[in-house]
Amino acid sequence: MMTTLTALCTFAAVGILLLILAYISWRGVGSLSFRFLIDSPRPVGEGGGIGNAILGSLVLLALASALGLPIGIGVGVYLSEIGSGRLAAGVRFITDTLTGIPSIVTGVFVYAIVVLPMKHFSALSGGIALALVMIPIVARTTEEMLNLVPHSLREGALALGAPQWRVTLGVVLPAAASGIATGAMLAIARVSGETAPLLFTAFGSRFFSYYLDQPIASLTVLIYNYAISPYDEWHAQAWAATLVLVTLILGINIVVRILTRRRF
Amino acid sequence: MLASMQTATPKIEVPQRKSEAPTTEDQRREAKVAVRDLDFFYGKSQALHGISLEIPERIVMAFIGPSGCGKSTFLRTLNRMNDVIPNTRAQGEVLIDGHDIYIAGTDVVELRRRVGMVFQKSNPFPKSIFENVAYGLRINRVTKSSSELSGRVEQALKDAALWEEVKDRLKSSALSLSGGQQQRLCIARALAIRPEVLLMDEPASALDPIATSKIEELIFDLKKHYTIVIVTHNMQQAARVSDQTAFFLLGKLIEVNTTEKMFTAPNERLTEDYITGRFG
Numbered sequence: 126m127m128t129t130l131t132a133l134c135t136f137a138a139v140g141i142l143l144l145i146l147a148y149i150s151w152r153g154v155g156s157l158s159f160r161f162l163i164d165s166p167r168p169v170g171e172g173g174g175i176g177n178a179i180l181g182s183l184v185l186l187a188l189a190s191a192l193g194l195p196i197g198i199g200v201g202v203y204l205s206e207i208g209s210g211r212l213a214a215g216v217r218f219i220t221d222t223l224t225g226i227p228s229i230v231t232g233v234f235v236y237a238i239v240v241l242p243m244k245h246f247s248a249l250s251g252g253i254a255l256a257l258v259m260i261p262i263v264a265r266t267t268e269e270m271l272n273l274v275p276h277s278l279r280e281g282a283l284a285l286g287a288p289q290w291r292v293t294l295g296v297v298l299p300a301a302a303s304g305i306a307t308g309a310m311l312a313i314a315r316v317s318g319e320t321a322p323l324l325f326t327a328f329g330s331r332f333f334s335y336y337l338d339q340p341i342a343s344l345t346v347l348i349y350n351y352a353i354s355p356y357d358e359w360h361a362q363a364w365a366a367t368l369v370l371v372t373l374i375l376g377i378n379i380v381v382r383i384l385t386r387r388r389f
Numbered sequence: 390m391l392a393s394m395q396t397a398t399p400k401i402e403v404p405q406r407k408s409e410a411p412t413t414e415d416q417r418r419e420a421k422v423a424v425r426d427l428d429f430f431y432g433k434s435q436a437l438h439g440i441s442l443e444i445p446e447r448i449v450m451a452f453i454g455p456s457g458c459g460k461s462t463f464l465r466t467l468n469r470m471n472d473v474i475p476n477t478r479a480q481g482e483v484l485i486d487g488h489d490i491y492i493a494g495t496d497v498v499e500l501r502r503r504v505g506m507v508f509q510k511s512n513p514f515p516k517s518i519f520e521n522v523a524y525g526l527r528i529n530r531v532t533k534s535s536s537e538l539s540g541r542v543e544q545a546l547k548d549a550a551l552w553e554e555v556k557d558r559l560k561s562s563a564l565s566l567s568g569g570q571q572q573r574l575c576i577a578r579a580l581a582i583r584p585e586v587l588l589m590d591e592p593a594s595a596l597d598p599i600a601t602s603k604i605e606e607l608i609f610d611l612k613k614h615y616t617i618v619i620v621t622h623n624m625q626q627a628a629r630v631s632d633q634t635a636f637f638l639l640g641k642l643i644e645v646n647t648t649e650k651m652f653t654a655p656n657e658r659l660t661e662d663y664i665t666g667r668f669g
Contacts, residue, residue, distance in 0.1 A: 286502035
């Protein structure tokens with residue numbers, strides 16, 4: 126009875142995922158071509174591609190990771206290894222609250238403090254917005270993973286004359302590396318699907334952009350713009366872009382899995 | 390090996406103190422560790438009451454007593470491992486080679502390099518066998534070349550009687566070893582930096598009899614070079630491996646004596662009751 130019930134639930138969850146993937150593939154694969162992947166958008170009726178949006182998404186993810194992962198991991202290390210008492214409890218509460226803040230709020234906030242002073246949309250502001258979404262997720266997963274490292278390991282290193290920072294860097298973090306990487310991966314996967322924080326920050330662009338202080342295209346914003354457009358051709362391209370986005374996220378997952386495969 | 394170790398760790402001469410432990414042979418040696426009126430607190434609750442004890446150099450001293458009697462706590466005051474537990478406080482003197490390790494300005498890192506520790510539950514790092522033993526050497530920047538490092542790792546593994554079993558797979562994970570091997574690896578890891586004192590907190594309590602006897606043989610060999618303090622809840626083990634035995638009860642040191650005397654004709658009634666199994 127229990128087995129049947131849980132098996133049904135599992136089947137439903139896995140089934141829905143497979144259904145989504147199958148449907149996206151079916152709708153998207155028609156417009157997919159090598160040219161579509163490298164070309165920049167063109168006016169309706171002339172085809173065009175999403176190359177700039179793919180590049181833009183990767184740039185934004187790299188920026189967000191460069192800013193968000195070190196800070197998030199740093200906060201996690203603080204919470205697990207250093208902080209204690211009320212201050213740590215306060216930080217923990219704040220990161221939990223941040224996790225729950227709708228990402229559109231983050232977008233508006235970054236618009237106010239980065240975009241307005243700079244006077245234009247930029248890849249940088251988009252990266253900052255995504256990083257703000259990442260930090261609390263990375264912080265809490267890092268903390269949880271570090272808490273799983275047995276206390277005896279820390280004592281073992283301390284007893285060999287290792288100072289606290291070397292224990293953390295040389296023993297505790299490596300022991301939790303695959304868990305932290307999984308958390309980081311989840312955070313990257315999460316923000317690579319974010320649209321709202323980018324609407325008022327990275328804004329989007331119909332051209333290849335290589336400048337961090339200029340607006341930049343992204344897959345999610347492109348999908349959003351194409352999906353609400355009245356053109357069938359853009360709808361089809363939005364499906365194809367969705368397929369590319371999902372593949373990209375899957376690719377990130379696989380790469381990180383390989384990189385952090387447990388060697389010991 | 391012995392000669393090189395003695396030059397590597399020059400001893401600081403201290404005036405000889407009268408040892409309370411009444412053996413003629415041991416009295417001639419200077420006390421490596423001397424503890425005077427040590428109190429220890431976890432928050433408000435006092436775990437150790439006025440412990441005074443001297444541990445001569447290059448002997449094995451066993452701490453026995455029922456669970457919660459403070460023997461592990463006391464052991465951990467000797468290399469200040471209790472510092473990592475919040476809200477703890479030690480009062481009194483712990484002298485190693487005549488220097489109080491609790492005075493302000495003590496380099497705890499340096500102290501722990503001189504006073505090594507092996508824990509109850511083996512705790513190898515999730516690294517290779519080689520890297521586990523090399524860890525202490527690397528962080529303390531002991532060795533100058535990689536060949537010197539491998540030499541020290543090999544020597545430590547030999548000292549811990551593990552070399553023959555692992556020499557062909559130094560690069561494999563330490564976690565792939567058996568429980569007894571893991572514990573000997575932890576001993577090798579502690580020996581690699583050549584401490585002067587080795588603290589062992591119930592090192593064989595999680596091991597099967599064969600692995601236990603290997604550890605005990607090892608302790609017997611190691612006392613030629615090291616001062617060893619071992620906490621054990623196994624009285625037969627204390628009788629087998631130690632030269633002197635200290636009996637703790639409810640945070641107090643009841644008796645220190647030669648192991649032989651302790652297990653045949655102890656001075657204190659409480660010791661006799663414990664050893665004969667009347668309580669504990």
